[in-house]
Amino acid sequence: MNYQDLLNSGANVSVTLKLEDLREIIKEVTGNQKHISKTSQPEEFLSRKEVLSILKIDSSTLWSWEKTGYIKSFPFGGRKRYKSSDVEAIRTGRKGERSYK
Numbered sequence: 001m002n003y004q005d006l007l008n009s010g011a012n013v014s015v016t017l018k019l020e021d022l023r024e025i026i027k028e029v030t031g032n033q034k035h036i037s038k039t040s041q042p043e044e045f046l047s048r049k050e051v052l053s054i055l056k057i058d059s060s061t062l063w064s065w066e067k068t069g070y071i072k073s074f075p076f077g078g079r080k081r082y083k084s085s086d087v088e089a090i091r092t093g094r095k096g097e098r099s100y101k
Contacts, residue, residue, distance in 0.1 A: 045074065045081035054087055070095070 017025075051071075052059060065071045071090065073080040089095040 044084040045076065046084050046087055048080055048082070051082050051087050055091055 046054070048059070048062065052062060055062075062071070066073055071082060071086055073082055075081075086095070
């Protein structure tokens with residue numbers, strides 16, 4: 001039985017470890033945490049005014065895009081916010097891009 005099995009079992013046990021084994025466990029745990037923190041960046045959200053300014057569009061265009069599902073808004077404190085990644089995809093022309101093979 002390895003230490004993962006012991007942790008998952010919920011048993012109340014005392015464990016004696018060699019210092020090298022403890023280092024290996026710590027290295028494994030902290031390595032997993034570093035991997036998680038690198039891959040899960042918090043999403044940045046933009047206000048309606050910021051989106052209009054970045055995309056250089058009118059508010060009626062943004063409204064139309066929301067209604068057709070081209071861009072999605074998220075409510076925050078009674079106001080709409082937009083994912084910066086979605087806005088950037090539209091700005092650079094990647095949104096709705098099709099790959100033909």
